[in-house]
Structures are given as structure tokens and as C-alpha cells.
Amino acid sequence: METKNTLIKNITVISPVNNNITNNVQIKKGTSILIENDRIAEISSNISENAIDKVINGNGKIAIPGLINTHTHVPMNLFRGLADDLELDSWLNDHIWPMEANLNGEFTYIGALHGILEMIKTGTTTFNDMYFYLNDIAKAVEESGVRGVLSYGMIDFFDDEKRKTELKESTKTVKEFNGKYDRIKINYGPHSIYTCSKELLIETRALANKYNTGIHIHMSETKKEIDDVYEAQGKHPFEYLEEIGFLGEDVLAAHCVWLNNKEIAIIKENNVKISHNPCSNMKLASGIAPIDKLTENNICVSLGTDGASSNNNLDLFEEMKFASLLQKVNTFNPEVLPAGKILEMATIDAAKALGMENEIGSIEEGKKADIILLDTSNVNLTPTVNSLISHIVYSGNGYNVDTTICNGEILMEDKEVKTLNEQEIIKKTNETVKLMKEA
Numbered sequence: 001m002e003t004k005n006t007l008i009k010n011i012t013v014i015s016p017v018n019n020n021i022t023n024n025v026q027i028k029k030g031t032s033i034l035i036e037n038d039r040i041a042e043i044s045s046n047i048s049e050n051a052i053d054k055v056i057n058g059n060g061k062i063a064i065p066g067l068i069n070t071h072t073h074v075p076m077n078l079f080r081g082l083a084d085d086l087e088l089d090s091w092l093n094d095h096i097w098p099m100e101a102n103l104n105g106e107f108t109y110i111g112a113l114h115g116i117l118e119m120i121k122t123g124t125t126t127f128n129d130m131y132f133y134l135n136d137i138a139k140a141v142e143e144s145g146v147r148g149v150l151s152y153g154m155i156d157f158f159d160d161e162k163r164k165t166e167l168k169e170s171t172k173t174v175k176e177f178n179g180k181y182d183r184i185k186i187n188y189g190p191h192s193i194y195t196c197s198k199e200l201l202i203e204t205r206a207l208a209n210k211y212n213t214g215i216h217i218h219m220s221e222t223k224k225e226i227d228d229v230y231e232a233q234g235k236h237p238f239e240y241l242e243e244i245g246f247l248g249e250d251v252l253a254a255h256c257v258w259l260n261n262k263e264i265a266i267i268k269e270n271n272v273k274i275s276h277n278p279c280s281n282m283k284l285a286s287g288i289a290p291i292d293k294l295t296e297n298n299i300c301v302s303l304g305t306d307g308a309s310s311n312n313n314l315d316l317f318e319e320m321k322f323a324s325l326l327q328k329v330n331t332f333n334p335e336v337l338p339a340g341k342i343l344e345m346a347t348i349d350a351a352k353a354l355g356m357e358n359e360i361g362s363i364e365e366g367k368k369a370d371i372i373l374l375d376t377s378n379v380n381l382t383p384t385v386n387s388l389i390s391h392i393v394y395s396g397n398g399y400n401v402d403t404t405i406c407n408g409e410i411l412m413e414d415k416e417v418k419t420l421n422e423q424e425i426i427k428k429t430n431e432t433v434k435l436m437k438e439a
């Protein structure tokens, strides 16, 4: 195969450096990044422009790793603005699940394209998703050029037959996709303890071991969930999962708002990874996750938006800012979760949460070229002589991103999305939602 080169010339690189023990965000000014095919070949200030296919002028720009959203449901962009100002139980049971019952593969595909379009425009290059119609979501991932870690969301509602069909469907997708697509990975996705039987959870663990996949699950999101699980199992959620042998370093647990100290110890002991979703937790009034305690315990915490119906967008820059501010106000400690730590949570810690830290999550030679460029001529990213890391986390937003590169491919340049037809997707999404509402 012929090599395709891209040179990002004269840029400021801000990236965690992963030395496997601690992360550390470093800033390199006036350097260049050479991309060969899908990987970062060299970062230095004297790379020749000879024989380069594409040169991007990085003057006045910052390069950071493509952001990684560790918990979302991208097709739920279809439901944005349809069920606001509700708590989780009523939001799901009275609104979202009835609407999802009317979905089909085609609608899900359109919703996924819409969600991915929003992510490309706001600097997310990898997302960890749980939903239905995985073939259709995978098709949207393939066409758009992003990286997707997908799980078929299993719900058996404690029914034997349903458990079998859910596990079968999941394993079918695992076999169909894993090892065959560079940018797609399939994990198992039991929805939650309150929708999945003990047997389903135990079988999921065995299948994840057998097929070497991760597990993506909603955990301890509301007080009601804790009370219901305690009533049914006589245990708190993480105690229950530990007892049935479900936990492990490959488990990525979303939300984790309601945790006691014993459960935090269980999470640490089993090296479970967390996806913190502050906007969704605030909007559904679920509560405030103890992220200060989790990070003090060196537990791996990453960030997720959740779906666009409970957030209501997929802009990880907002998630970064809210994650920090929410912990500061909750602990009355302004020093908690400083900007550098937050940037790590959205990049290298997220890569670790997905078991992909050797491939993505930082701008380093040898890694996949997942890079976004921010334009520092935007008024909210100035004065540039002050802390750029602070600007990214506290004053930036996704629409400061002008270039998005994933796997070495330019998905957006100068704010123009190259791999998808933006206006066509917006039009089709509007038509699809109109159709769904009329049905």
C-alpha cells in the first residue's frame, strides 16, 4: 500500500504523555506532526515538507488528542428535546422506551449519523455506545471515519427466553465485527442491574472472557435504583456484582452516582473503570457522583455525555467544564479536578477505560493519528499568553474545533465536514423525526 502523508506544520501540541504510571499534560510550542497513513510518525520542529501529500498550517492553532466519549447512545439525537425536565424513571418508562419501540434500522442509522456528525464537529473521535440495531450504527461509523466501541444493549426483564435471545444477538455482533474493522470494536452491554437478570449478568461475564471483549453497563444512577436493588438482592449494586463474579478491569460502569465507601473499595480492588456523566446526572436530577473520592483513590474516571435526550448535546467540552465545576461546588474545594486532570479524563483516562491506551488518547509517536485542532483566534481562547489548558477546559467549547482527524483521515477541515453531507443529514433527521411522530 502506498503511504499517505499529512504534515501539521508549526503547531502547539497539548497532550498527556502516558508513561503507564502517571499521566502528565505537556505543552510543546512551534512543533510539527507528521502523520503516515493512520499513525503519528514523528513530532519535531524540523520535518521536511518534501514528498508530503497534504500540509496543514498549524500557525495560531492548538493540537490536542481527539476527545473520547465513554458513555453515549448516539442514535438518541433523534429524541433531543422530546422528553425534558423529567427524572430517570419516568423519562425512560413513560417517554423514551415507548418511542424506542417505534425505531427501526433505518431510523437508527439516521440518528447515528446525526450524533456522529455532532461529535466530529465538536472534536470527539472515539465514542463508546450502547444501543439497538448495531449493524446500522456500525455502518454510520464506517462511513463517517470515527472510531466506535459499540455494544448491543441487553435487557431481559428477568425473562428466560428474552435472556437467551439478547445474549445470542450480542454474540452474533461480536463475531461479525471484532477483528475485522479497524475502527469498530464490539463489547457486551447488559443495560443495568434493574433490567437484567443475575443469569444474564453471569453469562455475560463468561462470554466477555471467551471473546476477549469489554463490558459496558449503567450503574448506580439514582437513589431509587439503589433502594430497588437492595430490596431485591439485599445488597448494594457493586457488592452484588462482586458476589456474582461480574466485575473486572474490562468493566466500564456509567454514572456511578450513588456509591458507599465499601463499593468504592470494591471498584478499586477490581480495577473497574468509570464513565462520569455530569450533564445527564444534573439534567435528570439523579445526584452528584463522588468523583473527588474516586480520583483520590486512583480509580480510572473518564467522561461521557450520555444520549442527547438527557444532556442535551454531545459536546465533550461542556462535559469537561461541568465535571470540574460540579465537584468544586460539591466539595467547597476549588482545587479539586483542575483543568489538566480534566483534559486527561477526556483523553488518556478514557482510552484506558476502553483498554485502548496504547493506541489512542494522546499525541505521541507511534499512536493512531486521532487529533483535533482548535483555532486560538477565537475570542474565548484568548489571551493566548495565559494558560491554554485552562482555556480548553473552562472557556472553550466544541465549536472552537476547526479540524478533526481520526485514524489519519481528515474528517473535518476549516469547519467543513469532509466525510458526511452535513445538510443532508440534518434534513433527513428532521424528516425522520416528523415521520416517527406521525406514526
Ligand SMILES: CSC[C@H]1O[C@@H](n2cnc3c(O)ncnc32)[C@H](O)[C@@H]1O
Residues within 6 Å of the ligand: 073, 088, 092, 096, 097, 100, 130, 131, 132, 152, 153, 154, 155, 191, 218, 221, 280, 306, 307, 310
Ligand atoms: C438497551 S440500549 C440502551 C438503553 O439505555 C437507555 N438509556 C439512555 N440513557 C440512559 C440512562 O441515563 N440510564 C438508563 N438507561 C438509559 C436508552 O434509552 C436505551 O433504551
Ligand SMILES: [Zn+2]
Residues within 6 Å of the ligand: 071, 072, 073, 218, 254, 306, 307
Ligand atoms: Zn446511558
